[in-house]
Amino acid sequence: MCGIVGYIGKQKAASILLDGLQRLEYRGYDSAGLAVLSGEKFSHLRRTGRVKNLAQAAREHSLFGGTGIGHTRWATHGEVTEANTHPHVSSDEKFALVHNGVIENYLGIRKFLEGKGYEFFSSTDSEALVNLIAYHYAKEQNGTDRFFESVRKSLLHVEGTYGLGVLCLDEPGEIIGARKGSPLIVGLGDGESLLASDVAAFAHHTQNVVYLNDSEIVRLKAGGFSISTISQEDVEAVVQRVDWQVEESTLGDFSHYMEKEIFEQPTALENAMRGRLDEVNGTAKFGGLNLTASEFRQVDRILFCACGTAWHACLVAEYLIERFARIPVEVEYASEFRYRNAPLDKDTLVFVISQSGETIDTLAALREARRKGFRTLAITNVVGSTIARETDGGIYQYAGAEIGVASTKAFTSQILISAMVALYFGRLRDLSYQDGIVLIQALKNLPDQIRTILSEADHIQKIARKYADAEGFLFLGRQVMFPIALEGALKLKEISYIHAEGYPAAEMKHGPIALISETCPSLLFVNNDEMYHKTLSNLQEVRARKGRVIAVTTLDANFPKDLANDIITIPSAHEAVQPILASIPVQLLSYYIAKERNCDVDKPRNLAKSVTVE
Ligand code: F6R
Secondary structure (H helix, E strand, O other), rough: EEEEEEEEOOOOHHHHHHHHHHHHHOOOOOOOEEEEEEEEEEEEEEOOOHHHHHHHHHHOOOOOOOOOOEEEEEEOOOOOOOOOOEEEEEEOOOEEEEEEEOOHHHHOOOOOHOOOOOOOOOOOOOHHHHHHHHHHHHHOOOOHHHHHHHHHHHHHOOOOOOOEEEEEOOOOEEEEEEEOOOEEEEEEOOOEEEEEHHHHHHOOOOOOOOEEEOOEEEEOOOOOOEEEEEOOOOOOOOOEOOOHHHHHOOOOOOOOOOHHHHHHHHHHHHHHOOOEEOOOEEOOOOOOOOOOHHHHHHHEEEHHHHHHOHHHHHHHHHHHHHHHHHHOOEEEHHHHHHOOOOOOOOOOEEEEEOOOOOHHHHHHHHHHHHHOOOOOEEEEOOOOOHHHHHOHHHHHHHOOOOOOOOHHHHHHHHHHHHHHHHHHHHHOOOOHHHHHHOOOOOOOOOOOHHHHHOOOOHHHHHHHHHHHHEEEEEEEEEHHHHHHHHHHHHHHHHHOOEEEEEEEHHHHHOOOHOOOOOOOOOEEEEEOOOHHHHHHHHHHHOOOOOOEEEEEEHHHHHHOHHOOOEEEEOOOOOOOOOHHHHHHHHHHHHHHHHHHOOOOOOOOOOOOOOOOOO
């Protein structure tokens, strides 16, 4: 949530900041602003709405200067107004600050400072911090480290989370950054340094980066940097090289990133499987689990934690691991687990799933599990993300950058990796070599089967047109299709703003059936499995109430044509990969419905891609 970018160097800061903000816009798009140090004052520009509004305003102003900070906001404290937009400037006009996170004790700080004559112009928590820095600076009076010390001392008083960048008029050659709970990364170029919440902001300038850890503070100059902890311990910074393909973040011929990412799924899945299928032993292999086979054999129970779409991937993982490895699995919302103090058996393995690797609740769940001494593993897409760095072991998704706010390729790649984990655990226990080989073959067939579904996109778009005026939607599935029903409903509601609910098909009659009408259609997953006839009965219950029905059905189910208003046929496959295949048509359907309703598909209202506040 919220994107921060900072630049110090020989180039014009404003254009680099604007470019960085555009690349970070997925983190929040309520408003955007920048502050550049030019001579005696800040050039300070803020606009509500998208970064393009700020860029337009910047063209009408001369923004000189090689030191600056920028911010794209996802509103927490205070409405979406220009006054609440970052950067915030202290009331003595000496400091500008961009902040991502929440200052929980801001009201107390603000009251204290108001008593000292500081003025406030916004409803944000961040403005309290910039004025606290000004207060410490005024108190500090002398000293070579006056700016740095004022930021550091202020942070000692702050409760909450932050990733921040600060400018001081008296120190034009320096930006101070700090992190606690919100990501912050330093980029090191040739005679220039950058600061951002995500490498995407500056990876085309430099791929030499330093990831800040919690409670670290960085002093950034054009020619270098130094890092310490807020409590003044030295930190040995490690400069890493990130592998970043610039073309990953361009739209190409697609209308939206979401569309592009749906179509990238065959490749994303190939990347997730590459080098991980062991056909000699009929199992899967992973490089970074950091546990031996005998340690894995001692695992009695697995707990999965995640948020949103990743939580749905965990539900699929539960089915697959219990089915193929016979290990009991539980799934918890990370936000609940972190505060629940759940009793866990000593041989529990805690697994988190997070595309961004930065979701604050998932990170907190991971930390809570580690604090209690449990082994932790993570499935993440973003290399070098906080979760990837803090987990005991993990599996990278290699799905490529996911820019669209609604997760698509990351979701299917999380399920695929879960299937490989189920295979690996299964082969350590009772799954036969032959069954392992059958599953491996099914996994290998997946990319082409997805290509087959994608080639039906026009058919799905035609169906979407018929349902774009729906007032509500039910997604119904049984067994492993239930999490896909949840995911289908989430996808549709977040990008088209049609209220949708996902339910186990049989559970529908215990309440949601009341919603069924001509304006509330249902999508049912009908596979050729042991639930086939029972699912058809559920479908009939919908039709009996004049509900329109879309059936997503496997080729081998021979679905009776007159039983649904619309039918989407997908290839038949091994039960472990069927949920992946079933996800593709619902992603496409949601996408086309949202497009038909002229919704801002890649940046749905009120949302942000990376949720780094509680
Ligand atoms: C929905 C969506 C979100 C994320 C959730 C967790 O399409 O993308 O529900 O899945 O915010 O994000 P990560 O996976 O980054 O932890």
